[in-house]
Amino acid sequence: MFDNFGDYMFWLLFTPLKRVKKSVNQFYIFCKVIGKLFDNAKDAIFRVRTESMILSASEVMLTVHGKDRDMPRLKGEGTEGYRRRLSMKAIIAEKAGTNEGLILAVKALGYQNVRIEPLYLTAPSRWAEAILWISGGDFIITDRDVIQSEINKVKPASAKISLAQEQVYDGTTYCAGVLEIGRIRTFRQV
Incomplete structure (x- = not known):
């Protein structure tokens, strides 16, 4: 009116x-x-x-939100990836020191497939070590030092976490072996 x-x-x-x-x-x-x-x-x-809201803030204000949370933009991080990492800060901080916190921290960097493999299962003397397997995602950070730095902020103090990048390919996998019966060789598709 x-x-x-x-x-x-x-x-x-x-x-x-x-x-x-x-x-x-x-x-x-x-x-x-x-x-x-x-x-x-x-x-x-x-x-x-x-x-004032991270999800709708302009790019300039995202930097201010990052300073408030002591989270500068990482090398190679895009605007939407930075926005996602800032919005997950409280959840990650709440779960810091746990396996779930480690997984969330790496997922905030853009990786979708994250799993932790504790080494005490294969070598009991390495009880405080684990391998973090990562792969996939849209807005991913590719610098290993940056990823390791973010992991070290969240991991338990006594743990040693090694980073491993997993390559996942879609398609048919062929494994071949030689079975000699007389002079006939056969190959099987798995």
Whole structure:
């Protein structure tokens, strides 16, 4: 019904104050000026609301959110990856020191397939060591030093986590073996 707050304020006035033409009515001029100030304040409040949330903040404000959380943008990290990592900060911090926290920290870097292989299962003397297998994802960080640094922030203090990148390929796998019966060789598809 109203395009701006000034028109609404003028509409609220009682009729005797609105009888003069709008071009010379001092109440109309006053309402237009004050209404413009209120419209600008409303726009500023909505912009602050938008910028205060990580999911809708502009790229410039993401840097400010990162400084608040002591999380600078990593080398090679895109805007959406940074946004995702910032939004997962509280969840990762809550689960720090656990296997689930390690997995979430690496998933925040963009990897989808993450699994932990404890070494005590194969070598009991290596009870505090594990291998973290990673693969897949959209916005992934490829620098191993950056990934290892993020893992070290979340891992248990006594643990030693080694990073291993897993290569996953879709398709048919062929394994061949030689079975000699006389002079005939056979191969099987697995």
